[in-house]
Amino acid sequence: MTFSGTRIERLEVHDVRFPTATAGDGSDSINRADYSACYVELHTDGGPTGTGFTFTGGRGTEIVASAVKAFAHLVEGKSIEEIFANPVEFSRSIVQEPQIRWLGPEKGATHMAVGAIVNAVWDLRAKLEGKPMWRLLAEMDSAELAAQIDYRHIEDELTPAEAEAILDEGRTGxxxxxxxxxxxxxxxxxxxxxxxxxxxxxxxxxxxxxxxxxxxxxxxxxxxxxxxxxxxxxxxxxxxxxxxxxxxxxxxxxxxxxxxxxxxxxxxxxxxxxxxxxxxxxxxxxxxxxxxxxxxxxxxxxxxxxxxxxxxxxxxxxxxxxxxxxxxxxxxxxxxxxxxxxxxxxxxxxxxxxxxxxxxxxxxxxxxxxxxxxxxxxxxxxxxxxxxxxxxxxxxxxxxxxxxxxxxxxxxxxxxxxxxxxxxxxxxxxxxxx
Amino acid sequence: MTFSGTRIERLEVHDVRFPTATAGDGSDSINRADYSACYVELHTDGGPTGTGFTFTGGRGTEIVASAVKAFAHLVEGKSIEEIFANPVEFSRSIVQEPQIRWLGPEKGATHMAVGAIVNAVWDLRAKLEGKPMWRLLAEMDSAELAAQIDYRHIEDELTPAEAEAILDEGRTGxxxxxxxxxxxxxxxxxxxxxxxxxxxxxxxxxxxxxxxxxxxxxxxxxxxxxxxxxxxxxxxxxxxxxxxxxxxxxxxxxxxxxxxxxxxxxxxxxxxxxxxxxxxxxxxxxxxxxxxxxxxxxxxxxxxxxxxxxxxxxxxxxxxxxxxxxxxxxxxxxxxxxxxxxxxxxxxxxxxxxxxxxxxxxxxxxxxxxxxxxxxxxxxxxxxxxxxxxxxxxxxxxxxxxxxxxxxxxxxxxxxxxxxxxxxxxxxxxxxxx
The missing domain is CATH 3.20.20.120 (Enolase-like C-terminal domain)
Known part of the structure; x- marks a missing residue:
């Protein structure tokens, strides 16, 4: 696997809101929202731009954007090789950021920011490999796929070996x-x-x-x-x-x-x-x-x-x-x-x-x-x-x-x-x- | 109960950080933080200032501050009478804000912001009544205290009547x-x-x-x-x-x-x-x-x-x-x-x-x-x-x-x-x- 050394130079975040609330679409027993995206672009040194977002409801998009900005330094400067050489370490560097994890852990605005960033990294990889995401995942080696997961706190339900076995069986048919x-x-x-x-x-x-x-x-x-x-x-x-x-x-x-x-x-x-x-x-x-x-x-x-x-x-x-x-x-x-x-x-x-x-x-x-x-x-x-x-x-x-x-x-x-x-x-x- | 019509005119939020991380105090298996406060002041029209905060860990304080700002319009302009005339409605107006609740609900940075704001409102009330918080709560009428709680989603464990009964029994001794x-x-x-x-x-x-x-x-x-x-x-x-x-x-x-x-x-x-x-x-x-x-x-x-x-x-x-x-x-x-x-x-x-x-x-x-x-x-x-x-x-x-x-x-x-x-x-x- 080579990504020609593509490096993420700059994370850019956009607060994009569509004025849907006034139209009455999307109303339910709880939510009345302007459908919005806290939208992340990972600009690279000449490669494609990785994009990801977290869905938000209008007001509040700026809160997730604030979280994305707080994490930006953890992704800027990193190469795709580095990130996928040790994907759990990369995820944890954001999810467990020692000064921010107190706001969760692993929940709410900060975790949604993690989702937008990590998805943008994966989008970038898929673009570099020239594959739609479903194909990137579906064709990936079982061991490599299983190694993406942070098993901490779920190992009583799923072990790396079990994960790999399920993915291996998934090749049949x-x-x-x-x-x-x-x-x-x-x-x-x-x-x-x-x-x-x-x-x-x-x-x-x-x-x-x-x-x-x-x-x-x-x-x-x-x-x-x-x-x-x-x-x-x-x-x-x-x-x-x-x-x-x-x-x-x-x-x-x-x-x-x-x-x-x-x-x-x-x-x-x-x-x-x-x-x-x-x-x-x-x-x-x-x-x-x-x-x-x-x-x-x-x-x-x-x-x-x-x-x-x-x-x-x-x-x-x-x-x-x-x-x-x-x-x-x-x-x-x-x-x-x-x-x-x-x-x-x-x-x-x-x-x-x-x-x-x-x-x-x-x-x-x-x-x-x-x-x-x-x-x-x-x-x-x-x-x-x-x-x-x-x-x-x-x-x-x-x-x-x-x-x-x-x-x-x-x-x-x-x-x-x-x-x-x-x-x-x-x-x-x-x-x-x- | 009268609070002389005290009205909250302006919410001010401060990002206050104490550089404790470098000192090694407060280190544990997960956290290495600068002890910080996302600190809220509720300025009134001539009355005392209500203060509250949420504890944070340094970086990330600005995320909670962003959430506090997103909620500010829901408290500015309100009188203490209004708020305590229907406290659950007030709490829900923030907790269930229709465009922000998607970031929770009731968890993470946004809910911590709610905590800082609601505590500041209570601090203001206690100051107006001239009582330390423990005394304000301990001397409050059982029905009024029980009416502060939003029972939605906990009524299978605690009903208003049960709450009031426990508080009534609490008068004995x-x-x-x-x-x-x-x-x-x-x-x-x-x-x-x-x-x-x-x-x-x-x-x-x-x-x-x-x-x-x-x-x-x-x-x-x-x-x-x-x-x-x-x-x-x-x-x-x-x-x-x-x-x-x-x-x-x-x-x-x-x-x-x-x-x-x-x-x-x-x-x-x-x-x-x-x-x-x-x-x-x-x-x-x-x-x-x-x-x-x-x-x-x-x-x-x-x-x-x-x-x-x-x-x-x-x-x-x-x-x-x-x-x-x-x-x-x-x-x-x-x-x-x-x-x-x-x-x-x-x-x-x-x-x-x-x-x-x-x-x-x-x-x-x-x-x-x-x-x-x-x-x-x-x-x-x-x-x-x-x-x-x-x-x-x-x-x-x-x-x-x-x-x-x-x-x-x-x-x-x-x-x-x-x-x-x-x-x-x-x-x-x-x-x-x-």
Missing amino acids: YEDRLKVLQADGFPAYTTSVGWLGYSDEKVRALTEQAVADGWTAAKMKVGSPDVADDVRRAGIIRDVLGPDRLLMMDANQIWSVPEAIENMKHLAAFDPYWIEEPTHPDDILGHARIAKAVNPIRVATGEVAANRVIFKQLLQAEAIRVCQIDACRVGGIPEVLATLLMAAKRGVEVCPHSGGVGLCEYVQHLGMFEYLRIGKTLEGRMIEYVDHLHEHYTDPVTVVDGRYRLPTQPGYSVTLKDESIAEFSFPNGPAWNA | YEDRLKVLQADGFPAYTTSVGWLGYSDEKVRALTEQAVADGWTAAKMKVGSPDVADDVRRAGIIRDVLGPDRLLMMDANQIWSVPEAIENMKHLAAFDPYWIEEPTHPDDILGHARIAKAVNPIRVATGEVAANRVIFKQLLQAEAIRVCQIDACRVGGIPEVLATLLMAAKRGVEVCPHSGGVGLCEYVQHLGMFEYLRIGKTLEGRMIEYVDHLHEHYTDPVTVVDGRYRLPTQPGYSVTLKDESIAEFSFPNGPAWNA
Whole structure:
């Protein structure tokens, strides 16, 4: 492996915000946000620019940007060879920075900053190797891949040898699975039909449109102050979907544990495939109680699970049957990899979190890699899809007939167009000074 | 209750850093920090200034400061009457700010910023009422106190009625307990004897000094790369302490779950009273396993527990026997109160986390209030003490013969001297430009 000595000369961070809050898109029981990116560029000495970002909600992007800046000196001046010669040491140099780790450890704004930076490093590597991220990961040597992970605090659940064994087994039938993706793409589902901010009429019309567009799985938001409103909207959506299409529900953390159990009794009539984020994301024991109570409805969570230790426990407690990794909430590719392997060991389905801005571009690679090299099945696999803001990316997702197509350009697909950065930079971009 | 209409006009935040890292004080298995405060002043229209802070580790203080600034508009312009007329609504307006909560929720830099702000609001109220914080809390009506708590996501463990009942019971014998504090003060222990950065000779000398100074409980850091080093140092300290004084051990999160269990087998010979932070602070199930394995040695944790939902689970899983609340890690007084009440319900001992800078000043009030009104016993109660940086406060702690004396000045005791703010402000203070 050679990267021609490419060295990271300068980290640049952009606060890019899209004014989505006023449009009412993306409203749920908790969030009303301007979809935003704390966007990182790693400029090199003549090589490509590595790009990564963390999804944020408008105000607050500057907090993550402040964290990225505090870490910049740990990546500037480093060569890609150096970083990948000892990837855990590199990750720890940021995650365990002795004066900053107190703000976590491994959670919140600082850990999201780590995710943006580490992903940008991986994007740079993928561009140097001329491979889309899914292919870089799927073709990598098992030992090298397993060596990316920091096993500290998860070794009671996953050892390096176990990780390597899973990845080795993932070579069996690889070419066949790749042909499936090349021919059919990867399953997706739509979250565009049932936001809380939409009227019943709009929900019905959007669900009808989704069915017409070929979607076989759709997700609605629940968690209205009165569960009767959720029940009514679930009735509309299920009516349009018919009995065979999947309906997922997402409570966005609003319920207490007893409320989740009680409310799902009312919503069970509409045959939900999963209930997502039924309660506080830190409540592992609560999720486990809910999972037992709502069985056979699946419990799904993960988009705000702070780190691999939280995922470890969700799996150990049998609290989730669907693992919804996010690409940039945790410390980037290596920590996602740890979670994918732990989920595989437990036989838990992986359905990455997406939507927002740029998340579809990110997680398509993770879902595809998981299928090709770890889980080896499309059973229960779907990637969330929202048709929103893709036009700002140089390599946007392609979704046809409800399926993601394989990305072909080198990198992690999250490079923003220069003109989009300029237009939506906060607070000085023209979009914020109309 | 009247506060003469006092209104918060302006929030000011200071990045105050003390250059402790180079001195080697405060070194442990993970942290090497410049003790710092993200310090908040709430300037009012003619009333006193409310002050609060979050403890930080040097670099990174600017990240919390950025979060404080992002929240400032939610407190500026509000009167103390307004805030306390609906305290949960006020807390939620910050904690659940719809564009910022994505960076948590309720964890990391943003939640620490909430802690600094909410504590400053409470400091302002205590100053307006002319009471030290312990007295303000201990004398407050049970219903009003119970109404400070946001029960969302903990109501499966603690209801408002249960909270109020515990606080009501806390009135019984109150005057007697107050007399005990007035006469004898509150028990403390010292953490100054056994930092990892110290030589064996220094450890022996400091332990001898601690015994001579009247300390009956001392804490050492463990988690050296080779457990033999911990064993050797434990031997020195136990030798000096003799069999009757308490020796606590603190691993600062370094071990995996199996390592913690294994290493404590070696250290059990020195009769540790508790093992603190044996593994990753998010690992509730791991703490529960360790607690079972090391019994009768107590497991203690809490200084970086992100919020009341983490504490709820640590208690539900019987993972801790010592609850080490921090004053400014979580969302200030109301969230600490929730944790104290949950601990009381489970019969778990409360020993607040302290040290750093300003933490002794903060937590003395919490320990005393817990004794007076919630736990009603000094059994197993001790507050950490480090004789460090107290000279920068206008109302520093008084510790005599290993016991904290009751604070008497109004407020939360964390107001920095103006000259200390000026001297140690980063990066422009003289201390950083020598």
